[in-house]
Amino acid sequence: MNNFHYHNPTRLLFGKGEIASITPLIPKSAKVMMIYGGGSIFKNGVHDQVKKALEGFEVIEFGGIEPNPKYETCMSVVKKIKAEKATFLLAVGGGSVLDATKFIALAAKYKGEDPWDFITQKSPAPDEALPLASIMTLPATGSEMNASFVISRESTQEKFGGYSELIRPLFSVIDPMTTMSLPPTQTANGIVDVFVHTMEQYATCPNNGPLQDRQAEAILSTLIEEGPKAMATPNDYDVRANLCWCSTQTLNGYISCGMPQDWASHEIGHELTALYGIDHARTLSIILPGVWRTFLNEKKEKLAQYGSRVLGLKGNVDEVALEAIEKTEEFFESLGLPTRFKAYDINASDAARLVSERFTARNKPGFGEKGLITPEIVRQIIESRA
Ligand code: NZQ
Numbered sequence: 001m002n003n004f005h006y007h008n009p010t011r012l013l014f015g016k017g018e019i020a021s022i023t024p025l026i027p028k029s030a031k032v033m034m035i036y037g038g039g040s041i042f043k044n045g046v047h048d049q050v051k052k053a054l055e056g057f058e059v060i061e062f063g064g065i066e067p068n069p070k071y072e073t074c075m076s077v078v079k080k081i082k083a084e085k086a087t088f089l090l091a092v093g094g095g096s097v098l099d100a101t102k103f104i105a106l107a108a109k110y111k112g113e114d115p116w117d118f119i120t121q122k123s124p125a126p127d128e129a130l131p132l133a134s135i136m137t138l139p140a141t142g143s144e145m146n147a148s149f150v151i152s153r154e155s156t157q158e159k160f161g162g163y164s165e166l167i168r169p170l171f172s173v174i175d176p177m178t179t180m181s182l183p184p185t186q187t188a189n190g191i192v193d194v195f196v197h198t199m200e201q202y203a204t205c206p207n208n209g210p211l212q213d214r215q216a217e218a219i220l221s222t223l224i225e226e227g228p229k230a231m232a233t234p235n236d237y238d239v240r241a242n243l244c245w246c247s248t249q250t251l252n253g254y255i256s257c258g259m260p261q262d263w264a265s266h267e268i269g270h271e272l273t274a275l276y277g278i279d280h281a282r283t284l285s286i287i288l289p290g291v292w293r294t295f296l297n298e299k300k301e302k303l304a305q306y307g308s309r310v311l312g313l314k315g316n317v318d319e320v321a322l323e324a325i326e327k328t329e330e331f332f333e334s335l336g337l338p339t340r341f342k343a344y345d346i347n348a349s350d351a352a353r354l355v356s357e358r359f360t361a362r363n364k365p366g367f368g369e370k371g372l373i374t375p376e377i378v379r380q381i382i383e384s385r386a
């Protein structure tokens with residue numbers, strides 16, 4: 001097992017009606033900027049619940065953060081925050097709203113000219129950020145308990161992740177009731193995103209972390225059991241609660257303690273969202289099996305362990321690893337997420353060329369758990385998913 005530091009100060013408020021518990025957690029003197037998306041929170045009653053909990057506070061609102069939040073939109077929120085002198089940010093919505101809020105919290109304190117520069121690492125990130133918290137309405141990203149965000153820039157068709165310890169939410173509310181209004185496509189996207197987050201931290205190479213392995217396997221088994229139930233009986237509270245808890249547990253830094261990580265499917269997937277607008281999870285359902293098939297030899301021990309412990313497959317390591325990939329593709333497809341580009345009428349060779357050229361132009365070093373993924377390998381992986 002590798003050395004690690006672990007510190008996660010986000011307070012979680014989990015369960016029915018917990019939005020009402022936020023009142024004492026926000027400083028009394030705060031001027032709260034409530035940030036949300038395209039309007040789902042008005043339809044499912046979340047906006048009303050938040051407004052009630054914020055009675056007595058000075059509150060301003062910004063609605064209109066889009067899925068795959070845009071840098072351009074975030075910058076207009078920064079302007080408003082500065083004009084209104086808001087002191088506390090409350091994200092209410094899915095991962096996009098929270099990621100936007102995290103970026104805004106840093107950008108509002110940035111002293112340089114263009115905050116995009118700290119995302120592309122041309123300049124250092126700010127050393128302070130506005131305090132923030134979240135009401136999370138979509139189990140997928142784990143953003144509610146981590147220090148990451150992903151922002152897209154429309155003008156350049158780029159999508160990049162960022163990280164700062166300064167933007168961990170002070171608290172996050174996860175009320176599974178709020179997720180019952182999700183359309184089936186978003187429920188399915190969430191299940192697959194959480195599944196792939198687990199795999200990016202698990203399906204690497206053995207590293208003597210039996211506890212972390214079994215924690216990851218517990219999440220994978222739960223998703224395979226509860227995912228189809230959420231699609232069939234979307235109003236089942238416990239099923240929704242289990243998905244929410246898997247989502248948070250998977251990406252709060254816990255299961256990766258001391259373990260190698262991959263994240264290649266995410267890195268390639270972000271380029272596909274930026275270029276073609278494919279939903280985040282739907283890029284992953286195409287690319288993850290491609291990364292696995294390309295690196296079958298390097299990953300076969302963990303894939304076979306997953307195949308035998310989680311899927312109950314029998315056979316030798318090579319057979320079980322391969323069958324585990326096939327069963328995973330079937331799982332994604334059963335939730336309605338395609339695993340091939342042909343479902344989107346996208347020419348895989350064109351996509352392969354465009355993405356690998358982008359990585360070459362950025363001089364991107366080899367990535368994946370062993371740093372073996374070069375632009376040429378990226379081209380092969382994408383092309384193999386036609
Ligand atoms: O905008 P509104 O009207 O709120 O509608 C949203 C949006 O259209 C809707 N929605 C959210 N909660 C709902 C709901 N509709 C009905 N009922 C509810 N309870 O769902 C749509 C998608 O929302 P979005 O926030 O975009 O989805 P998600 O949570 O999957 O976030 C995706 C973004 O997160 C990034 C992705 O790259 C993408 O930009 N990620 C962030 C990560 C992180 N911060 O650690 C890790 C992930 O790997 C991921 O990259």
Ligand code: ZN
Pocket residue numbers: 141193197266280
């Ligand atoms: Zn993801």
